[in-house]
Amino acid sequence: MPISGKKYHRRSLGENHDMRPETLMMGYGYDPSLSEGSLKPPVFLTSTFVFDNAQHGKEFFELAYGKREPNAGEESGLIYSRINNPDLEVLEDRLALWESADKALSFSSGMAAIATTLLAHLRPGDVIVHSAPIYGGTEYLIRNILPAYGISSVEFESGIEHYTLEPALNEAQGKGKVGMIYVETPANPTNGLVDLQECARLADALAAKQGHRPLIVVDNTFLGPVWQQALAHGADISIYSLTKYVGGHSDLIAGSAMGRAEVMAPIAGFRTILGTMCSAHTCWLLMRSLETLKIRMERSAENAKVIAEFLQQHPKVAKVHYLGFLPKGSDAEAIFKRQSTSAGSTFAFDVVGGEKEAFALLDNLQLIKLAVSLGGTESLMEHPYSMTHSDVPDDVKNRLGMGESMVRISVGIEHVEDLIADLSHALDCM
Numbered sequence: 203m204p205i206s207g208k209k210y211h212r213r214s215l216g217e218n219h220d221m222r223p224e225t226l227m228m229g230y231g232y233d234p235s236l237s238e239g240s241l242k243p244p245v246f247l248t249s250t251f252v253f254d255n256a257q258h259g260k261e262f263f264e265l266a267y268g269k270r271e272p273n274a275g276e277e278s279g280l281i282y283s284r285i286n287n288p289d290l291e292v293l294e295d296r297l298a299l300w301e302s303a304d305k306a307l308s309f310s311s312g313m314a315a316i317a318t319t320l321l322a323h324l325r326p327g328d329v330i331v332h333s334a335p336i337y338g339g340t341e342y343l344i345r346n347i348l349p350a351y352g353i354s355s356v357e358f359e360s361g362i363e364h365y366t367l368e369p370a371l372n373e374a375q376g377k378g379k380v381g382m383i384y385v386e387t388p389a390n391p392t393n394g395l396v397d398l399q400e401c402a403r404l405a406d407a408l409a410a411k412q413g414h415r416p417l418i419v420v421d422n423t424f425l426g427p428v429w430q431q432a433l434a435h436g437a438d439i440s441i442y443s444l445t446k447y448v449g450g451h452s453d454l455i456a457g458s459a460m461g462r463a464e465v466m467a468p469i470a471g472f473r474t475i476l477g478t479m480c481s482a483h484t485c486w487l488l489m490r491s492l493e494t495l496k497i498r499m500e501r502s503a504e505n506a507k508v509i510a511e512f513l514q515q516h517p518k519v520a521k522v523h524y525l526g527f528l529p530k531g532s533d534a535e536a537i538f539k540r541q542s543t544s545a546g547s548t549f550a551f552d553v554v555g556g557e558k559e560a561f562a563l564l565d566n567l568q569l570i571k572l573a574v575s576l577g578g579t580e581s582l583m584e585h586p587y588s589m590t591h592s593d594v595p596d597d598v599k600n601r602l603g604m605g606e607s608m609v610r611i612s613v614g615i616e617h618v619e620d621l622i623a624d625l626s627h628a629l630d631c632m
């Protein structure tokens with residue numbers, strides 16, 4: 203059954219040369235001959251798809267609702283854009299390449315990806331064990347929404363020196379069946395890390411005890427997919443806010459989740475019913491973004507390194523929480539080197555002083571914009587204590603090391619000397 207605009211899946215050149223994801227982003231999963239020769243995939247702005255005949259319609263629905271197994275080589279045809287759409291399919295095939303996932307799904311936001319994944323895999327009585335700090339929206343979902351559905355939680359701190367996963371798992375077992383270990387590594391804005399191999403080892407041990415292996419779900423937004431592939435290090439599901447680095451231009455909201463076919467199937471089913479899929483137009487924008495993902499992430503990481511070094515020697519900066527500065531020989535450094543190939547380009551630093559000094563710095567920037575979010579081509583700065591992490595109780599913020607003197611920067615792809623000149627001037631104004 204030809205799916206319009208799809209079906210071109212060459213991943214290797216000759217016998218033993220597999221192409222890299224950055225090469226495949228320009229055409230993988232799309233056959234121009236199915237779309238009037240159009241070099242780039244059109245935006246399929248349609249709610250519904252016309253069946254060739256009634257028998258096809260019947261067969262498509264049988265597959266879409268899992269009423270029978272597909273015959274060899276049979277793929278479900280297109281029915282309705284809440285269920286599927288060519289732009290979603292091509293985008294998802296390309297996203298999956300970055301982590302060698304069987305299947306990627308795209309969503310209307312990072313939070314839609316997270317919520318759909320959690321609802322698809324957790325049941326009343328389950329306990330979710332999660333790292334802290336985590337993204338505010340995820341924290342709200344786990345703390346304020348899921349308990350009404352009988353799903354409770356236990357948190358553990360990600361860390362630079364050590365972290366507390368094992369005691370948290372023990373506590374969780376007293377509350378019910380541990381359904382999921384949910385991790386953000388590195389954490390925002392502290393850069394606390396979690397050892398994913400350790401998560402996998404503890405999940406295996408728990409499987410023997412409770413007869414169910416908790417899924418390991420990693421929010422890989424900060425370093426993925428270029429600098430960290432969560433699936434390769436033991437995660438079952440890798441989640442992204444595509445709004446950040448993958449979208450990369452601060453002009454869209456989207457998310458994704460990827461993993462093995464059997465863990466993605468229930469999520470796909472929930473997405474169809476909840477209607478949390480990505481729109482065709484946003485998928486098209488994301489395909490355009492994916493073509494430059496690697497060079498954008500490389501350039502911003504290069505800039506970030508120069509900026510982190512500049513800040514570290516500045517007399518008005520007390521501490522730079524940059525992954526490239528982890529103590530030599532520490533456990534954190536070992537975890538970082540095993541799991542990631544770059545320190546990325548979003549990090550926090552503490553100014554000398556408190557809120558007054560941090561605000562003076564932010565208010566005197568001329569090039570760098572004062573805004574939340576991250577991962578775009580332009581550099582952004584914000585004050586986690588009063589902005590992105592405003593909702594976190596003050597004692598928790600202080601315990602986790604995100605005080606009023608902390609500011610966060612997402613470094614973009616501008617000329618690095620322009621960024622340094624802006625920071626230098628604003629620091630002088632403090």
Ligand SMILES: *Cc1c(COP(=O)(O)O)cnc(C)c1O
Pocket residue numbers: 311312313314337339386390421423424442443444445446455456457
């Ligand atoms: C932004 C973000 C999210 C939420 O993504 P949206 O696209 O805004 O819904 C989740 N996790 C992390 C780490 C984020 O930075």
